[in-house]
Amino acid sequence: MKRVHCNLEFCVNCHLCEVYCTLAHSPYNDLVAAFKGGAHPEPARLFVEERRPASFAVQCRHCDDPYCVTSCLTGALYKEESSGRVLYLQGKCIGCGTCLVACPYGAIKRRMKPDGHFTIVKCDLCPDRTRPACVEACPNLALKYEEREQMNP
Amino acid sequence: MPRSLMQPEFLVQRDKERCIECKTCVRQCGFGVHEYEEARGVLVSNDSECVSCRRCVVFCPTGALQIKKNEAYRENSYWTEDRLRDLRRQAEFGGTLLTGMGCDRTYPIYFDHILLNASQVTNPPIDPLREPIETRVYIGRRPEKPVPASASGCGIPLTGMPMQVSAEVPAAVSAEMPCEMPKGAATVELGEMAKGPTTVESGEMATEMPPAVKLEIPVIFSAMSFGSISKNAILSIARAAASLGTMFNTGEGGMHRDLEPYKDHMIVQVASGRFGVDPSYLNAGRIIEIKIGQGAKPGIGGHLPGEKVGEEIALTRGIPRGSDAISPAPHHDIYSIEDLRQLIYTAKEATEYRKPVSVKIAAVHNVAAIASGAARAGADIIAVDGLRGGTGAAPKMIRDNVGLPIELAISAVDRRLRREGLREKVFLIAGGGIRCSADLAKIICLGADAAYIGTAALLALGCHLCHKCYTGNCSWGIATQNPYLTRRINPELGSQRLINLLTAWSHELKEIMGAMGINAIESLRGNRLQLRGVGLPENELRELEIKQAGEAM
Numbered sequence: 153m154k155r156v157h158c159n160l161e162f163c164v165n166c167h168l169c170e171v172y173c174t175l176a177h178s179p180y181n182d183l184v185a186a187f188k189g190g191a192h193p194e195p196a197r198l199f200v201e202e203r204r205p206a207s208f209a210v211q212c213r214h215c216d217d218p219y220c221v222t223s224c225l226t227g228a229l230y231k232e233e234s235s236g237r238v239l240y241l242q243g244k245c246i247g248c249g250t251c252l253v254a255c256p257y258g259a260i261k262r263r264m265k266p267d268g269h270f271t272i273v274k275c276d277l278c279p280d281r282t283r284p285a286c287v288e289a290c291p292n293l294a295l296k297y298e299e300r301e302q303m304n305p
Numbered sequence: 306m307p308r309s310l311m312q313p314e315f316l317v318q319r320d321k322e323r324c325i326e327c328k329t330c331v332r333q334c335g336f337g338v339h340e341y342e343e344a345r346g347v348l349v350s351n352d353s354e355c356v357s358c359r360r361c362v363v364f365c366p367t368g369a370l371q372i373k374k375n376e377a378y379r380e381n382s383y384w385t386e387d388r389l390r391d392l393r394r395q396a397e398f399g400g401t402l403l404t405g406m407g408c409d410r411t412y413p414i415y416f417d418h419i420l421l422n423a424s425q426v427t428n429p430p431i432d433p434l435r436e437p438i439e440t441r442v443y444i445g446r447r448p449e450k451p452v453p454a455s456a457s458g459c460g461i462p463l464t465g466m467p468m469q470v471s472a473e474v475p476a477a478v479s480a481e482m483p484c485e486m487p488k489g490a491a492t493v494e495l496g497e498m499a500k501g502p503t504t505v506e507s508g509e510m511a512t513e514m515p516p517a518v519k520l521e522i523p524v525i526f527s528a529m530s531f532g533s534i535s536k537n538a539i540l541s542i543a544r545a546a547a548s549l550g551t552m553f554n555t556g557e558g559g560m561h562r563d564l565e566p567y568k569d570h571m572i573v574q575v576a577s578g579r580f581g582v583d584p585s586y587l588n589a590g591r592i593i594e595i596k597i598g599q600g601a602k603p604g605i606g607g608h609l610p611g612e613k614v615g616e617e618i619a620l621t622r623g624i625p626r627g628s629d630a631i632s633p634a635p636h637h638d639i640y641s642i643e644d645l646r647q648l649i650y651t652a653k654e655a656t657e658y659r660k661p662v663s664v665k666i667a668a669v670h671n672v673a674a675i676a677s678g679a680a681r682a683g684a685d686i687i688a689v690d691g692l693r694g695g696t697g698a699a700p701k702m703i704r705d706n707v708g709l710p711i712e713l714a715i716s717a718v719d720r721r722l723r724r725e726g727l728r729e730k731v732f733l734i735a736g737g738g739i740r741c742s743a744d745l746a747k748i749i750c751l752g753a754d755a756a757y758i759g760t761a762a763l764l765a766l767g768c769h770l771c772h773k774c775y776t777g778n779c780s781w782g783i784a785t786q787n788p789y790l791t792r793r794i795n796p797e798l799g800s801q802r803l804i805n806l807l808t809a810w811s812h813e814l815k816e817i818m819g820a821m822g823i824n825a826i827e828s829l830r831g832n833r834l835q836l837r838g839v840g841l842p843e844n845e846l847r848e849l850e851i852k853q854a855g856e857a858m
């Protein structure tokens with residue numbers, strides 16, 4: 153399947169992938185509104201980690217045999233057969249955080265819902281777009297969305 | 306020192322309404338201007354460090370940032386802001402003022418006082434989309450006279466040898482020339498080179514030409530060394546040169562091993578520091594360039610401080626890690642044209658006369674005589690670098706006050722070489738201030754065979770002309786060796802930008818030539834009838850050898 157691959161050599165640590173991920177998952181079309189429109193902006197589904205000089209965008213690898221899915225207590229997480237994406241059902245998630253611990257990449261984050269309960273956020277590969285928003289936002293071609301032999305970059 | 310009298314040169318303005326506190330600016334500024342104060346949870350900027358490289362402006366996703374000039378000094382029309390600032394700085398810190406890139410002062414720009422011609426009715430224009438227009442040129446020495454191939458060494462014209470038979474040689478025949486041509490010369494097709502003299506020897510035709518290299522477009526990337534710019538910037542340029550069918554120049558820093566795949570498009574430079582120079586280096590490229598001077602700092606050598614000489618640079622330059630890389634002002638073995646001749650022929654001997662040798666000189670007041678001397682000394686190519694030429698570091702007073710605009714310099718060199726019967730023997734490259742395809746066309750009309758571009762190429766890679774190359778903090782990842790910054794140039798993307806730029810220039814050049822009714826660079830070169838001056842006094846028109854706008858052919 154096509155995945156987002158980050159090139160460690162050319163990631164410039166700008167975090168624009170995170171910014172545009174937020175925009176893509178927010179109800180607004182405008183960046184300022186996406187961050188300042190509501191009480192809580194949508195969190196980014198990928199995270200840039202840095203140890204200078206290097207930096208690297210971490211996001212769900214949509215593993216062939218995902219630990220998170222195996223570990224999920226309620227069956228909220230699942231692997232969509234048709235696309236290969238690892239997705240979750242908000243309604244089923246109880247925010248226990250088991251998947252956070254199970255994921256070897258640390259690609260899942262927990263967030264609080266307006267009702268005070270926890271749930272998770274993770275990359276969904278932007279199902280409504282031809283190319284994920286992060287890939288389009290990358291100013292240095294460090295992120296590529298393509299089919300590769302290797303799952304990891 | 307008591308309180309400093311220096312004021313910030315620029316002011317950073319952040320629109321709080323638009324800022325989303327993503328901190329991209331904090332991470333992108335190479336000069337550490339922006340900071341996120343954890344305690345107060347606010348973004349602050351230290352204006353006095355800002356150099357207006359605009360990395361933050363370009364990268365801020367919401368357009369929240371603006372950089373404004375700070376009107377801190379009370380200037381007048383004589384004591385301008387930069388004069389006041391420089392004076393204050395020196396009063397406070399002493400020392401030579403340093404700067405980077407090219408001269409930015411308000412000298413006349415002759416390019417902007419020259420208009421191009423176009424054909425109407427009597428000599429119809431050519432449509433480049435329908436008819437071929439040739440932008441190809443061959444860089445190297447042109448043969449003086451037909452030479453029997455066996456009588457001369459390869460590529461050394463022996464004057465006065467009796468000519469046997471001269472004829473246009475068909476491409477197929479020329480492939481059998483007895484003289485050995487450069488091996489692995491991907492862009493030199495023997496057939497195409499064989500426009501030169503032909504001899505018949507024991508019943509077989511033989512053609513000999515001095516070594517030459519084909520350029521698909523008369524634009525070459527000028528010398529920028531590994532050290533002055535990052536490896537990724539050089540790789541971008543090298544890749545673009547290979548893809549465009551032109552050349553790039555290693556600069557004086559030696560050849561990084563990663564440039565191996567681009568050797569067929571490489572000019573290797575030999576400067577006064579002789580960094581990384583050995584027989585394999587000389588033989589690695591297609592052309593050897595002896596650098597005498599640089600337009601940005603004529604008469605001044607180079608100095609790459611030891612802090613920047615890391616492992617890679619040390620290896621490439623062949624010097625110890627951490628040692629200052631100093632290029633003396635003169636070549637210590639060149640004090641005359643005769644000495645220059647020795648070095649030129651040393652280079653030729655070392656490469657068995659298979660490589661054209663170029664001599665690069667800065668445009669100074671006596672440039673025409675020096676170029677003439679270089680031509681006589683055996684240079685196959687002469688590169689003249691004008692006042693606006695860039696640099697990684699130069700004393701500001703030299704950069705801004707020494708030299709000649711390239712338009713005047715090329716005109717003078719071309720005239721002198723023509724008068725002395727030398728022009729047809731050498732290939733003339735003009736560098737230092739070519740900004741667009743119209744400048745390119747104009748400089749060719751003024752006598753150049755091709756142009757060097759350096760600043761224009763860096764601009765394509767992202768440079769914003771902040772003139773702070775010498776600090777090594779280039780936010781755009783170009784003039785720096787800091788690994789946090791150099792990764793900002795991805796050669797895949799960088800080379801594409803350069804290819805786009807020169808492809809566009811090539812189209813435009815063809816449009817310009819087509820409009821003139823000219824279909825080959827050969828017919829454009831030195832064609833001053835296509836130029837007219839506007840707003841230039843008579844003596845400048847005379848220097849440029851062009852007519853006043855309004856005067857007919």
Ligand code: SF4
Nearest residue numbers: 334355356358359361
């Ligand atoms: S130095 Fe460049 S990146 Fe830093 S604040 Fe100034 S313009 Fe922005």
Ligand code: SF4
Nearest residue numbers: 324325327328330365
């Ligand atoms: S890059 Fe722009 S939006 Fe992001 S913190 Fe800086 S000023 Fe604010």
Ligand code: SF4
Nearest residue numbers: 768769771772774779
């Ligand atoms: S190369 Fe970098 S430091 Fe030099 S002028 Fe351009 S942006 Fe500034």
